Amino acid sequence: MREPLERPPLLKATGIAKSFGGVRALLGVDLEVLPGEVHALLGENGAGKSTLIKILSGVQRQDAGTIEIEGDAVSFDSTAQSRDAGVAVVYQDLSLVESLSVADNLLLGREPRTRLGFLKKRKLLAEAEAFLKAHKIPLNARATLGSLPFAYRQMTEIAKALMGKVRLLILDEPTSALTDDEEKILFDAIRTVTARGVGVIYVTHRLNEVFRISHRVTVFRDGANAGTFETAKTDMAQLVSAIVGPKQMKSGQALREGESRRTAGDANLPSSEAAAVELRGVRNDRLKGVDLTVTSGEIHGLAGLIGSGRTEILETIFGLRPVVGGELLVAGSRMENLDAATAIRLGMALVPEDRHVQGLVLEHTIERNLTLPRLPALSKWGWFQASAALARARRAVSQLSVKAPGPATYVKNLSGGNQQKVVFGKWNEPRPRILLLDEPTVGVDVGAREEIYGVIRDAAASGTGVLLVSSDLSELLALCDRISIVVNGRTLRALPRADLGSAEALHHLLQTQQATEQAA
Structure with a gap:
């Protein structure tokens, strides 16, 4: 330079x-x-x-x-x-x-x-x-x-x-x-x-x-x-x-960006073969035939270029985009006319790409943000249980190490990493069956990123199926059991992390697949 x-x-x-x-x-x-x-x-x-x-x-x-x-x-x-x-x-x-x-x-x-x-x-x-x-x-x-x-x-x-x-x-x-x-x-x-x-x-x-x-x-x-x-x-x-x-x-290896704390043996698929979510030839306005299976306890990555359809896959699973062709199955049951409210009742959770617009209400407190997706569970006979909501918020702040004076702190006053922890905290209790993550560490520092990695790994260890979109290929390799290649609204293949090697090798594979699709 x-x-x-x-x-x-x-x-x-x-x-x-x-x-x-x-x-x-x-x-x-x-x-x-x-x-x-x-x-x-x-x-x-x-x-x-x-x-x-x-x-x-x-x-x-x-x-x-x-x-x-x-x-x-x-x-x-x-x-x-x-x-x-x-x-x-x-x-x-x-x-x-x-x-x-x-x-x-x-x-x-x-x-x-x-x-x-x-x-x-x-x-x-x-x-x-x-x-x-x-x-x-x-x-x-x-x-x-x-x-x-x-x-x-x-x-x-x-x-x-x-x-x-x-x-x-x-x-x-x-x-x-x-x-x-x-x-x-x-x-x-x-x-x-x-x-x-x-x-x-x-x-x-x-x-x-x-x-x-x-x-x-x-x-x-x-x-x-x-x-x-x-x-x-x-x-x-x-x-x-x-x-x-x-x-x-933490361990020196964990703090070096892009490296995983998992051993080679940990890279194998989870022992449970139960499918948390399955897509069979799913099509809509952006997807052209997606085949994908995420098993319970698995961290499954989606790798692709911007505009490849990665985010749209998450939105379709969460009910934000309709399925016009193919099948979407959750825990083995076929979903018809799925919407976001139903997805939440089924145990799905979405951490969106743009937390400020889609994941948080910045003018509200931590407590209110944590409460929003769980209002039915925090109401009894039509009355909102304020004490239960406050206790839940206090647990989330403590469990996720959110740096704030307390649950009454306005989210707009938090740092980027702590705001992202609040987005995760919305879905922390009860534990989701399916966790959909779109660029979960955007704008997050080294320390907070490791803490978020811990939350993701803990979720998978408890049996949650995790589907992760990240533009940071090193992050995908550090976290995922398998990674699916997404090009032009289609999934081309799903590979075990151990077969992909380095971020450079994964990037070369993406470029090769993209070039092949364009030439076809």
């Missing part, structure tokens, strides 16, 4: 402190970014990364400390001031208009107009298409954003930021829902803007990305600096140690 430019720092943040009531989020952190540098920012959820990003973007003001951009002292009272200074932020929570096209979103607020203020639609479309082509971003500028998969919407958000007059680009978990191929496109786009001297702050929980894209790494822990490292002179173990600190670590 090209080295950053030999110039004074593009960004120099010194002694940044921030408190919320009695909680000290930042204790005087420092961060320096050079022109043309990709500077990774790491830390567990709650370490202070998001707070610093909000300060740099003008959402919040620091209580103490100074910020300089190219040597000039700045202090942002609004997001507009931050943007005017050349700071662009791409958050995990997308800020797009789904009813508009990709092109409209890319140029939203800076559309080309005539002297009388009328929109120059052709010029807008031409500018968007030229930018996407120049950066080799595989987006259709004319497509309505809401019709696209989440990963493509995320790529639109990134492209929107890159189109502006950017001096400092902040990317918050930019690859959380991208496949390997889409990740390469993003990395190429990052290299293009850094070649112009743009500095990039790259926030991620996927440590393998750090070594592929960054020049330097800064780690935050508990609101303070835990170290800054030159990427070429550090390794995974050193970064993990800086992130988790002196707390009792």
Whole structure:
């Protein structure tokens, strides 16, 4: 990777402190970014990364400390001031208009107009298409954003930021829902803007990305600096140690991203042959013939490119999409006109891809979110049992180690990893018979990810059949007993994990199958 430019720092943040009531989020952190540098920012959820990003973007003001951009002292009272200074932020929570096209979103607020203020639609479309082509971003500028998969919407958000007059680009978990191929496109786009001297702050929980894209790494822990490292002179173990600190670590192998704690013998299928769910030639508007069996106690992965139909398989099993052909069987019984309410009564649970839109009510408390899917069970003679709901919420917070003052905490105030734990907690009691997981560790740090892995493995050990969609191929190999290949709405094969080898081998298999399908 090209080295950053030999110039004074593009960004120099010194002694940044921030408190919320009695909680000290930042204790005087420092961060320096050079022109043309990709500077990774790491830390567990709650370490202070998001707070610093909000300060740099003008959402919040620091209580103490100074910020300089190219040597000039700045202090942002609004997001507009931050943007005017050349700071662009791409958050995990997308800020797009789904009813508009990709092109409209890319140029939203800076559309080309005539002297009388009328929109120059052709010029807008031409500018968007030229930018996407120049950066080799595989987006259709004319497509309505809401019709696209989440990963493509995320790529639109990134492209929107890159189109502006950017001096400092902040990317918050930019690859959380991208496949390997889409990740390469993003990395190429990052290299293009850094070649112009743009500095990039790259926030991620996927440590393998750090070594592929960054020049330097800064780690935050508990609101303070835990170290800054030159990427070429550090390794995974050193970064993990800086992130988790002196707390009792799990086995070294478990903490190395993408590796499993399971032994070779554990990779065999569960001894029980009972099918928790079975699909026989299932078809609908997105699926073209899916054959799939998930046995009780099995963790079964779905591997495929974005748009292959992985999410649609989960939605069909959960009753969100109709079965128009083939058979869907749950515990051996054929399902007719299945809907989500019936799926829940049958013991199914869905952890969706976009937790903020589909999995949680952010303005509600932990207790209310945990209660929503279990209202019938928590009601007696038409009366809601508030004490039983509170006790259930307290158990879930304790069992899942949700870092919050208590069940009355609003979900919007939790870190990403703790929000995801709440999504899991909705289905934790009673234990589901079938657990459907769509990108379950998106935006989750190393420590919380291992805890979620533990929840998934415990569910399977208790007899739950788990069906897991993940764009992180290493995650699939770390967790799954078998993995099915999904291409163009069809399942092509199901292979034992031991037969797949490495993430690279699985990625090659996906590419080969995709090419074969396209040639057919």
